[in-house]
Amino acid sequence: MLKKKVYSTLFAGLCNRLEALPVCFAFHEYFGHEVMLDWPEFHDLQVIGARYCRLRPWMKLGAKRFSVPDPEEFVRMGRYRILIQKGLFGGIPRINRRLYLATAARLRLHPRLILELTRQFTPHDDSFMVGVHIRRGDYRPGPEEDQYDLDHHIHSRVPLWWYEYAMKEVMRRYGKVTFYLAHNGLTRDEETHLEHTFPIIQAPRDNPYHPKRQGHQAGANPVRDLFALACCPVIIGTPMSSFTHYPAHALGRETLVIQPLRRTLRSSPQMGYSLLFGKDLQAWMDTLDKGSSFHEVTTISDLPEVAYRQALEWL
Numbered sequence: 607m608l609k610k611k612v613y614s615t616l617f618a619g620l621c622n623r624l625e626a627l628p629v630c631f632a633f634h635e636y637f638g639h640e641v642m643l644d645w646p647e648f649h650d651l652q653v654i655g656a657r658y659c660r661l662r663p664w665m666k667l668g669a670k671r672f673s674v675p676d677p678e679e680f681v682r683m684g685r686y687r688i689l690i691q692k693g694l695f696g697g698i699p700r701i702n703r704r705l706y707l708a709t710a711a712r713l714r715l716h717p718r719l720i721l722e723l724t725r726q727f728t729p730h731d732d733s734f735m736v737g738v739h740i741r742r743g744d745y746r747p748g749p750e751e752d753q754y755d756l757d758h759h760i761h762s763r764v765p766l767w768w769y770e771y772a773m774k775e776v777m778r779r780y781g782k783v784t785f786y787l788a789h790n791g792l793t794r795d796e797e798t799h800l801e802h803t804f805p806i807i808q809a810p811r812d813n814p815y816h817p818k819r820q821g822h823q824a825g826a827n828p829v830r831d832l833f834a835l836a837c838c839p840v841i842i843g844t845p846m847s848s849f850t851h852y853p854a855h856a857l858g859r860e861t862l863v864i865q866p867l868r869r870t871l872r873s874s875p876q877m878g879y880s881l882l883f884g885k886d887l888q889a890w891m892d893t894l895d896k897g898s899s900f901h902e903v904t905t906i907s908d909l910p911e912v913a914y915r916q917a918l919e920w921l
Contacts, residue, residue, distance in 0.1 A: 612639040612689040613661050620647065620828055621848035622694050625887050628705040629697040637684035646815055650829040652714040707884050710856035715833045720921050723834055726807055727916055733784040735916040736776055737838035739850045740769060742791020752872040756894055760846055766796055768866050771875040772842045773804055779909045786838060788831040790824035833921065839912040851890040855882045859917045862910060867902065868894055878902045879909060
């Protein structure tokens with residue numbers, strides 16, 4: 607008898623695909639489908655219980671494609687032998703919530719990258735390692751450089767001055783800090799400015815991946831950056847970005863995430879924080895979209911204590 611299989615395809619960036627994996631493992635758990643990954647990251651990322659493969663055209667014959675199946679559709683699709691995932695959400699929410707952290711716990715970074723990361727972090731073990739994720743790429747510049755306004759566009763670009771403000775405030779709050787910078791789209795002059803202003807480390811510029819989606823390309827290996835951010839107790843992030851969300855809320859230990867308010871000005875910058883470990887992408891997006899579980903920082907003492915300086919033991 608031919609095996610049932612559910613294929614996760616290259617329908618989105620890395621973190622959105624990881625976010626969608628619980629639905630695939632739900633098909634595996636309830637209907638016996640083997641989870642197959644048609645992804646390029648097989649050299650650097652292992653997913654326990656799944657196999658990498660190339661989904662060839664003839665393998666799609668008779669397949670049932672799904673994007674955002676409602677619960678009833680999820681149940682009906684269980685009878686199909688070949689399923690192809692093309693979207694981020696769907697399935698049965700109760701099951702997805704139960705499988706969310708369990709699926710993230712299946713992820714393994716390649717040992718060579720673990721060694722590389724450990725060598726980079728260990729000399730700074732007396733500092734709080736704070737991740738800084740700056741997403742440019744496909745994020746849109748605002749109409750004015752001196753303000754950030756989420757109402758301009760859901761993927762509004764956060765100005766560099768806000769990150770500088772947040773980094774200075776974090777240093778005031780936590781004392782000795784080293785920043786791990788992960789970004790796409792900063793100019794070399796902007797990088798140099800940050801490096802001269804703050805204690806910063808970065809991954810080498812050796813990204814082997816070449817995503818087709820405009821604005822997704824970065825200089826560093828995104829798998830390495832993902833796991834590095836997940837070792838940080840604090841992340842100064844990019845609103846609405848799954849690459850801020852996933853390492854903070856699905857991997858490693860509980861992480862404090864700092865982001866700007868919906869609207870903030872250069873003349874009086876503001877920020878807030880959330881603690882959402884174990885919550886999904888929708889909960890993360892609701893922090894700014896709806897103000898859910900988002901706490902404005904009015905004085906620096908509003909930022910909570912953090913329980914660890916860096917977390918490498920979970921790798």
